[in-house]
Amino acid sequence: MPKKLLPLILWISIAVLGAAAMGGIALSRGESINAIWFIVAAVCVYAIGYRFYSAWIAARALTLDETRATPAERINDGRDFVPTNRWIVFGHHFAAIAGPGPLIGPTLAAQFGYLPGTLWILIGAVLGGCVQDMVTLFFSTRRNGRSLGQMARDELGPIGGAAALIGTLMIMVILIAVLGLVVVNAMKHSPWATSTVFATIPIAIFIGLYIRNIRPGRVLEGSIIGVALLLLSVTGGGWIAHSPALSGYFDLDGLSLAWFVIGYGFLAAILPVWLLLAPRDYLSTFMKLGTVILLAIAIVILRPEVKMPALTQFIDGSGPIFGGTVFPFVFITVACGAISGFHSLIASGTTPKLLSNERDIRMIGYGGMMLESFVAIMAMIAATVLDPGVYFAINSPAGVVGKEAAEAVATISSWGFPVTVEQMNELARQMGEATLFARTGGAPSLAVGMASIFGSAFGQGMLAMWYHFAIMFEAVFILTTLDAGTRVGRFMLQDLLGNVWRPMGRTSWYPSVLITSAAIVAAWGYFLYIGVIDPNGGVNILWPLFGMSNQMLAGIALSVATGILIKSGKLKYAWVTGLPLAWLLIVTTSAAWQKIMSEDVRVGFFAAANDLAVKLAAGALPPDTATVAPQLIFNQRLDGWLTLFFVLVLWVVVLDMLRVAARHLSDKPVLPVTESPHIPSRLVEDWVRD
C-alpha cells in the first residue's frame, strides 16, 4: 500500500535523524558540536512526541470527542466564552504561558554542561510538561473552564482545593521575587540598561493613554508605535550612557534598584490596568514573539558552535552558580522549560473558554508547551555558545569567585575554563557595559549570547545595541509578569480575606486594594531585598526555591488529573499522568530533602544559616557581610521552613488523591465526577459519530 508507505518512510527517517542528532549531542566529547544538531534533535523529538504520543493520549487516554459541544459553543457569551479559531487560541495560549522562566532556567542549568539540561528539556517536555498542559486543558474544558483550584476542590475535596490555592499564592510570591532580582542584577551599575528599562514605563503609560483616549481600542496601532518607541529607547539609553552629565543619574546600586522595582510593583498593582499593565503587556507580547522568531532564524542562519562541554565537573554539586548535584537540581533549575506547574493555571480558566472544538486541545495544550520547550532549547544554545570561561565569569557571584577581576579569572581558569581580564574587558566594551563580572541571574549572559548570535547573523557592528535590546526585551516581559503576578496575588488574597471579613473581598474597594497589594508586594519585596544584599547574589537561593514551588504546583495539577482519570474508570491510563507525577515527587522531595538536611553550606539552608551564625559569633566575617549576616541567617532558616512547607503541601495533595483513588477502586463513595453533560456540537459540519 503505497499510500501508507510514504508516511511510514517519512516517520522512520525522522526517528533515525532524531536519534542520530540526540546521539551526536550525547556522545560528543572533546570536540565542539554545532548548535544546529540541538535544533534537529529537538524538532525530531517534538515531531515524534506530537504525532504519536499526543495522538494516543487524545484518542485513548482522554478520548477527545469532536462531536461534543465545548463550553465556548454552549455558553458563547461574547466575552469569556467565545468559540475561536484554533490558531488564534494557540497564539493566546502561547503568549500566556511563555515567560522569562524558560530563558533563565536553562541558562543557569548550563553550569552542568549542555547535556543534562538539554536532555531534560526535551524528555521532560514530551513526557511531562506537554502532557500536563494537555490533560489540564482537557479536564477544564469538560468542566466549563473551571480553574485548577476549583477542580481540585470538586474532585478531591477541600484539602486538595486549599493546597492548590495556597500553593499558587506562594509560587507567585517567590516567582516575582526572583524575577525582580534578575532585572535588578541586569540593571545594576549599567546606565544604559537602567535608562532603557526606565523609559519603558512612560512609553507603556503613553500607549495606555493612546489606546484608551486618543484612539480608543486601536490596539495594533498603539502597539506598533510603542514597539518603535521601545527600539528608540535602546538607542536613547546608549546616548545617555555616553553622556557624562546624564549617566550618573542612572548608575544605581542594587538596593536602590530593588526599592525602585518594589515601588513600581506596588504602583502597578493599584493603578488601573489600562494605564500600565495592559499596554505593557501588548508591547511585551510583540517583543517576545518577535525576538523568539528572530533568535530561531539567527541560529539557523549562523549555526554557531557550542563551546560548553557536554558535562562539567560541577555535576558533583560544587557549581559556582548554584550549589547542588546534577540530580535533582538540573530538574529543579530547568523547571519551566520542561514542566511548568504555572501552565496549569492558564490551561484551566482562560484557554478552555475559547476552544471551538475538543480536537484542538491536542495542538494547543501539547503543541503550545512544545514551543515553549523549544524556547528553552534556544536559551540553552545562547548560553553554551559562549566561551565557558566567559559564561562562568558573568554568572558566578562575587561571593564565590572573588570581587576583584584578577581573582575571579584566576579562580575560573583554575577550573579548566580559561578566561582573561582583557577578554572580559573587551567583551564588556563591545557590549557597552563597564563590567560583565558577576552579573548573576541569567539575563546578562543570555543577552551576551543573543547579542553574539544576532551580531554574527545580522552584523557585528551593533553588539552593544543587540545586548541592550536583549536586556530590554527580557526586562519588559519580566516586569509584565511582575505586574500581572502581583495583581493576581492581590485578587487571591482578597478572595481569602473576604471569607474572614466580607468587605475585604470586594475587589474594587480601595482600602482592601491598598492593604492586599501592599501585603503581596511586601512578601516578594522581602525576598528581593534579601537577594540583593546577599553577597552570593541571591539567585542561588531563590531560583531553586522557585523551581521547587513550580514543580510542586505541577505535582498538584498532575495529581488532580490522575485522580480524575481513575475516578472516570480509566485506571489503565492513569500512568500517563501518574508517571510524570511520580518523577516530580522524587525530584522535588529529594531536592527539598537536600535543601533542608544537607551539611553542605552551599546546598542546605539550615547548614548555611548555622555556619554563618558560628562565623558571625566568632567575628570571622568581613565587616560588610557581618552587618547583613543576621538578616541572611533569618532568611536561610525561613527558606528552609518554606521548602518543608512546599514539599508537605505536595505530599498532602498526592496522598489525598491516592485516598480518593483507593476509595473509588474499592467501591466506596467519593465525590462524583463533575464533567458537564454531553451536548452534541452544532459547529461540526461533518457528523462523524462513533
Add this chain to the structure above:
Amino acid sequence: MFKRKLVVLINAIRHLSGDDAYERYLAHHAQTHHDEIPLNRREFFKQEQERKWSGVRRCC
C-alpha cells in the same frame, strides 16, 4: 492570491492582538441582544481590559 493571504494574515494579527474586539462585540451584540443599545468603543474597552486582567493571564 497573495493579496488574499495578506488579508488573512492581517485579520489574524488583528484578532490575536484584540484590535478587532469591538467589531466582534458589535457583531455578537447584534445577534443576541439586539433590543439593547451596545456600549460605545471607549466604554467597551474599559470593561474588556478589567475583565481580561482579573485572572491569571501571564506565566513565568
